[in-house]
Amino acid sequence: MSALAEASYLPEGLTQPAPMRDGMDAPYWESTRAHELRVQRCANCGTHQWGPDWVCHACQSLNVEWVTVEPTARIYSWQRVHHPVHPALADHGPYIVVLVELPHADNLRMLGNLLGDPMQDIVIGSDVEAVFEDHDNGNPPYTLVHWQTTRESTTSGKSPAPGQAAEPPPLSDLPPVGPTLVERGDAEYYRSAAQRQRERARGKD
Numbered sequence: 001m002s003a004l005a006e007a008s009y010l011p012e013g014l015t016q017p018a019p020m021r022d023g024m025d026a027p028y029w030e031s032t033r034a035h036e037l038r039v040q041r042c043a044n045c046g047t048h049q050w051g052p053d054w055v056c057h058a059c060q061s062l063n064v065e066w067v068t069v070e071p072t073a074r075i076y077s078w079q080r081v082h083h084p085v086h087p088a089l090a091d092h093g094p095y096i097v098v099l100v101e102l103p104h105a106d107n108l109r110m111l112g113n114l115l116g117d118p119m120q121d122i123v124i125g126s127d128v129e130a131v132f133e134d135h136d137n138g139n140p141p142y143t144l145v146h147w148q149t150t151r152e153s154t155t156s157g158k159s160p161a162p163g164q165a166a167e168p169p170p171l172s173d174l175p176p177v178g179p180t181l182v183e184r185g186d187a188e189y190y191r192s193a194a195q196r197q198r199e200r201a202r203g204k205d
Ligand SMILES: [Zn+2]
Pocket: 042, 043, 044, 045, 046, 047, 056, 057, 058, 059, 060, 061
């Protein structure tokens, strides 16, 4: 279900990622070297979480372990990056950053790059699979996790029809937020929301 990258997606010259000094995320980096995807799961309540922490965000247990999960996900959000955020990216781009979620691991979300044509149409909810990109010459050697859309999701008709815009609308096309709130008399709404909150607080006593 996973694949190996044939070449580096981003150009040379970027700083390499390193495990946290306290070793917190070392199991993740070790797993990517083995071309597996490992995340945390609470041994107490079973909730998956990402990024790594010493404590379970759901039940505050300190009994958090690492588990290998299926390296597949679906696109939750994305952005086509044109602006070079690092000198090494000056003549590179655009490229695509995706926020993916893992439905088989409590929908936890991870950031990564989406491989393929940087101008490809992207559909929220598309299935993606992890692609492991080895950097054997790193110090220490490391492996990055990228994502690519799976064959099924590109042939199942989820892609937009030709000519149909997949880009989010430009900001200028969006309705102004402030005036809309005022027009709808939301001061009234917020007053009643505050009232409900007070009632709830009283009910808990
Ligand atoms: Zn827990």
